[in-house]
Amino acid sequence: MIRAALHNGVAITDPSRAVSIDDRGFNYGDGLFETTLLRAGSIRFLDTHLQRLRSGAERLGIEVPSALEADIANLSASCGDGVLKIVITRGPGGRGYRPSPGAPVNRILSVHPLPATGESSGLTLRWCEMRLSRNAALAGMKHLNRLEQVMAQNEWHDPGIDEGLVCDTEGELVSATASNVFIVRNGALQTPDLRFSGVRGVMRSQVLRVAAELGIPCTEEPLWPHDLEEANEVFLTNAVRGIRPVAELQERRWQTFPMSSRLSQALKL
Amino acid sequence: MIRAALHNGVAITDPSRAVSIDDRGFNYGDGLFETTLLRAGSIRFLDTHLQRLRSGAERLGIEVPSALEADIANLSASCGDGVLKIVITRGPGGRGYRPSPGAPVNRILSVHPLPATGESSGLTLRWCEMRLSRNAALAGMKHLNRLEQVMAQNEWHDPGIDEGLVCDTEGELVSATASNVFIVRNGALQTPDLRFSGVRGVMRSQVLRVAAELGIPCTEEPLWPHDLEEANEVFLTNAVRGIRPVAELQERRWQTFPMSSRLSQALKL
Numbered sequence: 001m002i003r004a005a006l007h008n009g010v011a012i013t014d015p016s017r018a019v020s021i022d023d024r025g026f027n028y029g030d031g032l033f034e035t036t037l038l039r040a041g042s043i044r045f046l047d048t049h050l051q052r053l054r055s056g057a058e059r060l061g062i063e064v065p066s067a068l069e070a071d072i073a074n075l076s077a078s079c080g081d082g083v084l085k086i087v088i089t090r091g092p093g094g095r096g097y098r099p100s101p102g103a104p105v106n107r108i109l110s111v112h113p114l115p116a117t118g119e120s121s122g123l124t125l126r127w128c129e130m131r132l133s134r135n136a137a138l139a140g141m142k143h144l145n146r147l148e149q150v151m152a153q154n155e156w157h158d159p160g161i162d163e164g165l166v167c168d169t170e171g172e173l174v175s176a177t178a179s180n181v182f183i184v185r186n187g188a189l190q191t192p193d194l195r196f197s198g199v200r201g202v203m204r205s206q207v208l209r210v211a212a213e214l215g216i217p218c219t220e221e222p223l224w225p226h227d228l229e230e231a232n233e234v235f236l237t238n239a240v241r242g243i244r245p246v247a248e249l250q251e252r253r254w255q256t257f258p259m260s261s262r263l264s265q266a267l268k269l
Numbered sequence: 270m271i272r273a274a275l276h277n278g279v280a281i282t283d284p285s286r287a288v289s290i291d292d293r294g295f296n297y298g299d300g301l302f303e304t305t306l307l308r309a310g311s312i313r314f315l316d317t318h319l320q321r322l323r324s325g326a327e328r329l330g331i332e333v334p335s336a337l338e339a340d341i342a343n344l345s346a347s348c349g350d351g352v353l354k355i356v357i358t359r360g361p362g363g364r365g366y367r368p369s370p371g372a373p374v375n376r377i378l379s380v381h382p383l384p385a386t387g388e389s390s391g392l393t394l395r396w397c398e399m400r401l402s403r404n405a406a407l408a409g410m411k412h413l414n415r416l417e418q419v420m421a422q423n424e425w426h427d428p429g430i431d432e433g434l435v436c437d438t439e440g441e442l443v444s445a446t447a448s449n450v451f452i453v454r455n456g457a458l459q460t461p462d463l464r465f466s467g468v469r470g471v472m473r474s475q476v477l478r479v480a481a482e483l484g485i486p487c488t489e490e491p492l493w494p495h496d497l498e499e500a501n502e503v504f505l506t507n508a509v510r511g512i513r514p515v516a517e518l519q520e521r522r523w524q525t526f527p528m529s530s531r532l533s534q535a536l537k538l
Contacts, residue, residue: 001363005290012290019288019295021274021281021379026288027356028415029298035364060416061423083364087296090419094270095304095352095381097415097447098422110290112364133402134438138416145414146297146366147329147407150359153367154330169403178366 004079005110006071015110023106025089028097029144031106032056034086034202037240038111041077043084045239048202053086056141062090065105072109079111083240089144115240122247122257123236125176127225128152128164132174134196142199152177163236165228165249168197173223179238180204183231184259189218190227203237210266216259235260242269273348274379275340284379292375294358297366298413300375301325303355303471306509307380310346312353314508317471322355325410331359334374341378348380352509358413384509391516391526392505394445396494397421397433401443403465411468421446432505434497434518437466442492448507449473452500453528458487459496472506479535485528504529511538 005012012018024030034053037044050069057064065088076084091103130152138145152166163176173192175181180201182191189211194200211218228234233254234246243264245257274281281287293299303322306313319338326333334357345353360372399421407414421435432445442461444450449470451460458480463469480487497503502523503515512533514526 002290007290014286015290017283017286017288018290019286019292021271021276021284021287021377023288023295024419026292026295027302027413028419029413030416030419033296060420085364095354096422097418099419108290130406131404133404133407135400135402135417136438137399137420138402143416144296144298145416147299147412147414148404149366150293150297150299150368151329151406153365169405 001112003082003111003113004075005108006075007108008106009067009071019108020092020106022092022094023089024091024093024099025087025106025144027093029146030060030099031062031087031089031144032060033088033142033144035240036084036086038076038079038082038084041080043072043076045202045206046072048205049086049239052142052200052202053088056143057088059141060090060143061099062088062105064088065107068107071107075109075111082114083112085110085112087144122245122254123162124160124248125246126156126161126164126250128155128166128177130155130166131169132166132197134168134170136196139196139198140194140200149177167225171224173225173228174198176236179236179241179244181228182207182235182237183223183228184233185231187216189216189259190223191218191220192223193220201237202239203242206267207237207243207263210263214262214266233257233259243267270381272351272380272382273344274377275344276377277375278336278340288377289361289375291361291363292358293360293362293368294356294375294413296362298415299329299368300331300356300358300413301329302357302411302413304509305353305355307345307348307351307353310349312341312345314471314475315341317474318355318508321411321469321471322357325412326357328410329359329412330368331357331374333357334376337376340376344378344380351383352381354379354381356413391514391523392431393429393517394515395425395430395433395519397424397435397446399424399435400438401435401466403437403439405465408465408467409463409469418446436494440493442494442497443467445505448505448510448513450497451476451504451506452492452497453502454500456485458485458528459492460487460489461492462489470506471508472511475536476506476512476532479532483531483535502526502528512536
């Protein structure tokens with residue numbers, strides 16, 4: 001499944017023996033990741049990915065290695081198309097939660113096949129029972145503590161369901177399990193503000209940017225399940241999969257997706 | 270630092286190349302761990318550790334490998350004294366949060382040096398600013414999503430501070446960063462009920478058990494910082510470090526620790 005990989009700049013020859021037993025990513029999820037779309041040797045929205053990675057690293061007190069961009073360029077050039085995943089962790093550590101000052105940050109990059117596509121008629125969604133916890137200190141980052149998303153995706157095995165929507169522990173809408181969510185009402189866009197939970201997605205920030213350029217009103221604010229059910233149009237965003245309109249959520253149906261099409265065109269997805 | 274280690278029953282010869290790049294523990298913190306005290310070749314309270322591991326694994330839908338107990342016995346016998354850490358993860362996976370059904374669970378065991386001791390006069394504590402998120406679906410388990418604890422321990426570097434107390438996002442007392450907390454008031458014990466956050470510690474459950482045997486009233490209930498500050502005695506519990514009385518928390522001082530001594534004696538710590 002893994003087509004090529006680098007560990008601190010060195011090719012990983014045996015992916016089954018790559019990560020140190022004392023790596024703090026493995027022991028505590030003490031790190032960050034990015035999942036990027038690699039097309040013809042270059043990463044779509046690379047600057048936005050790096051910006052989010054740096055922002056998360058600053059909040060966690062992890063220094064992004066200066067060699068990371070060269071690693072990305074090397075691996076991208078040799079792989080053509082695929083999904084390039086970047087993981088950085090707070091490096092090695094002893095037993096115990098406290099970080100060791102000055103430990104070298106680990107960087108692990110890998111290239112995976114593109115996901116299957118084919119839901120051009122719109123996604124079928126469900127509501128997940130799993131709730132996301134609230135913690136402003138971790139909200140927005142793409143850190144490695146992802147058990148809640150794992151549990152949410154493990155709730156359903158019906159291949160007819162494309163994604164699951166998740167609320168936080170207070171019932172506020174956050175996102176889908178691996179995508180952000182936007183709703184359209186009266187020509188305006190709304191998306192959850194993610195002040196307590198969720199990941200500030202790269203495609204989400206591209207949509208916010210292009211909506212502003214196109215003069216489409218767009219707000220980040222607290223939203224609830226009923227806001228979504230009352231929307232004229234709903235779409236999910238994800239750095240690899242782009243903008244995907246929603247056709248079905250339980251009893252609710254949507255049949256036309258003019259905003260999704262307009263934004264996808266504007267972003268040349 | 271690591272004295273010996275096993276990966277799925279096989280000795281790890283190079284700890285820096287041990288874990289697979291697609292291990293779900295590394296990618297998502299999708300697993301559990303136990304930190305145990307190894308003395309003269311056997312693990313203190315092993316049954317309680319295994320019970321908690323099995324309970325967490327059942328909640329996450331991970332099957333505890335039947336070979337785990339043999340691994341523990343082999344490593345314990347060869348190492349004498351130390352801290353034996355057990356990690357199980359949901360095994361390998363593709364890119365994406367959804368678990369692959371039937372993937373083999375990974376088990377990684379390692380033996381580390383015993384921690385330094387020497388705060389026999391009682392611990393000095395601080396309050397952490399980092400809050401723990403609330404999520405009943407994950408509360409109590411010793412899972413691998415530990416960024417909150419990492420951030421909390423990273424708040425202070427004063428070697429005169431032994432541990433930090435943490436509250437949840439609503440301000441309720443949960444625990445210390447790597448220990449549970451008990452308070453004594455009028456001869457009775459109280460400890461946070463951990464219904465939303467925290468880890469149900471092995472030493473905590475031993476204290477609850479022995480208190481019942483000794484006829485000491487003991488309740489698990491919601492507690493707040495003022496409950497702790499008003500207590501006659503406070504102590505922390507941890508599977509490796511045992512029962513440790515608290516001498517100092519900001520302006521508050523405690524000078525005698527009769528309950529801590531009585532419980533330590535009863536548990537033969």
